Amino acid sequence: MRRIAIVVALLLMTLLPNVAAWNGQLCPDVKYQKSIEAIATDNSTIYASCSYRMVAGSPGGLVGIYYLGTTGAFSENGTKLWEVDSGFVTKLYPWNDYLLVGSMGGLLKLEKNGSYAGRYLTRYKLYDFDVRGSYAYLASGDVFSKSEIKGAVAKVYLPNMSEIWVVNITGMADRVRAGKDVIYVGTGYPSGFSGPVRFGNVIGLSEDGKVLWNITLGEWVRDMELWRDKVVIGTGWNETGHLLVINKDGKVLMNISTFYVENILVNGDIAYVSGLKGVMAVDLSKGKILWKTDLPYRIKVLKLYKDKLIAGGGEFTTKNETVYSVGSLYVLDPRGGKVLKEISMGYVRSLGIIDDMIVVGTGSNILVTLKEDEVLPKGICGPGILLLLALLILFKEFHERS
Template identity: 50%
Template structure:
């Protein structure tokens, strides 16, 4: 009887997890390389996911890296509607009439409602981010070059117009050359552009600044930060900026005139989510970190540790969805195996209390529409969750991780052979 009771108790979290997870998508399951879902989106019941990977070719002493990937669309019941080559996907933005704007590492790509190619806009360097403002799109791209042992960042900002049929007007309305590498762009009181290596990237090169640009392409001001800009959110037209280098990082509020209104030392920042005057900041120090900061006073209301890096934070129905994880590489049987480890947490924004925990792997991206939550992971899979079950009372928590180990279900860890 005790054994039966123990088994029933063990199965409770599993049943709850099954209620939360509606289905799993794998847009590029046949790709034999390490792959990741860096971007997901959902609009009018259509789910979009970008599956991305790097193909490394070592020939004649030269190493070439190709950034490849596909974008796929699904109905909410899990039926794949279409898939198309798009390159390494950095960001997705749904457009009217079922079109999708894809920010791939080579530039912008537009697909129609059937996945057919409509248009593209190529950039110099690597595209890291874009921001849509009506029918206008602001893009930032760049790279870090080397001359001998000396590195130099460089970059570009573009403004293009997007027509209703999905065509991108060329040439760009304007472009700016920069002596830094821009990685984030947001449209607030001015066009805010941050430079550095964005969330998901790392390097030994230390630099970072925030630029203010007017809609006509004129540089208004420049604030030197000394750390990479990892993310930017907006608050009443101002920029809420998260930075990081090494284990250090800050949260800043900068207005449209370039005035630094708030500067708070935190930790290495990965993501910033602003809601009603509070900034929920995810990142890492030795382990994962999540902090709530009052933007009016700069006070840290609470701070919580997590087992792994906090990669993404989203507000949902009065709660925080917090994606965490890590990649772990091991040599096994003369091959490199990358383990994708992590959880999705539901957190009370009032005090940082963990309400639920769901083992999905390294959470890299989250998108929400009504009661549907889409979670992209570092395994190349994405999960579609029932938001009502996710935000309801109860725990999907630590028992799920144990259960997955016992039953060998592919939810908590995913091994990828390279």
């Protein structure tokens, strides 16, 4: 009887869902077009940011654009823990017992309960930051006109949010990665943004903020990631772009023509690259494209999840002065690029992974969690096989007793 009871318990477990999925919203009372631009996860907590632009006129006829938003925390079961004002957020990063919030106005440091613990105000709009040890490297900039483009890179000591150094550069700094010996800085409009002016450089800085080299690319640096002691750079202008590898001495080791790049995900020697209507895999050690898959939308974000490549994208469309978010989440085989599944969700702007759930932020300001069995294609080793095995054990037990 005890053995039968165990088997019955196994049967019941196979019928239970893997996790409880949910969806939620931030800044629900805001009437402007808003989206979930950043997601981060830490242990059993999900952090997300709602960001929007508010356009306001003044009595003098001037029009002001304000970059606003909130950041909130949710438990794994969907309970909202807190929500605070944070401005328009481009990046979230858990650091020690804090949450670092990259807002357009600067870097915020929050306690895990949402309390403000410090801030560093940047000279221009903050588009990116990178953390190494107790230091953060911040890339900020702005385009005031075709002839006036400014940028700055700052090094900040995170325990007290104090400035170590700041370097002014020619160009809007939009990406930064802290390498072992070089701080790599990209200029241009980053992924998710665009403008009318064509420019783009990659700059190498020393640990004390000295400019070591400067390479003109002529295209916006959309994204960059470290690979070994080098940096992988994706660019874009109009509908085309390039994927480059540059070493710490400023030497270009690889330069591949491709689509307009949005996101780079490096895993070992393979770079998964997404952009305008496509995703591709590149062997960085050989400078060779392994595969390329065409998709109908701009693919903005990538994540690896349980041996599958998750790609999210879409577009904003306007009808009768109303902005609509359309797009999908795609599951791809990372070995050959085959699309295994498509889930229509609206424009996917951000992704996160927590335990057996995928967290999706959309351009419609919806924060969605998806269970593993909702995302991954059904395989032969799922609950069905366990159920069959349990039934066979029960049948064998019954046969032996009869």
